[in-house]
Amino acid sequence: MKVKNVIRGLQREYDLQEINIISQAESKVYYSGTMDGWKATDINLIPLKRKIEDSEVVDRLMFNNRKAFIFIPPIGAYYPT
Numbered sequence: 001m002k003v004k005n006v007i008r009g010l011q012r013e014y015d016l017q018e019i020n021i022i023s024q025a026e027s028k029v030y031y032s033g034t035m036d037g038w039k040a041t042d043i044n045l046i047p048l049k050r051k052i053e054d055s056e057v058v059d060r061l062m063f064n065n066r067k068a069f070i071f072i073p074p075i076g077a078y079y080p081t
Helices: 003-013 035-039 043-053
Strands: 018-023 028-034 059-063 067-071
Touching: 003 043, 003 059, 003 067, 018 035, 028 035, 028 043
Parallel strands: 018 067
Antiparallel strands: 018 028, 059 067
16 A cells, blocks of 8 residues: 555544654655644655655554554565565
8 A cells, every 4th residue: 555545544543643654674764753744845855755655555553643653665666675
């Protein structure tokens, strides 16, 4: 399932306030912050945001029904690692 679909589903189910998008294979955090910050992405980062949103989710964890940890493969990878 894609990141954008997971975020939409979590927003419907929980009072989602903060998200963390992490690539474990790269040991890289792509985004860590509020939902408002994710929605108000800087114009220079929109191409990267679209690539992240179209990535497949490897795993997700919820903390306190307000904070989501979404794990993705490296950007551009076809299969999750």
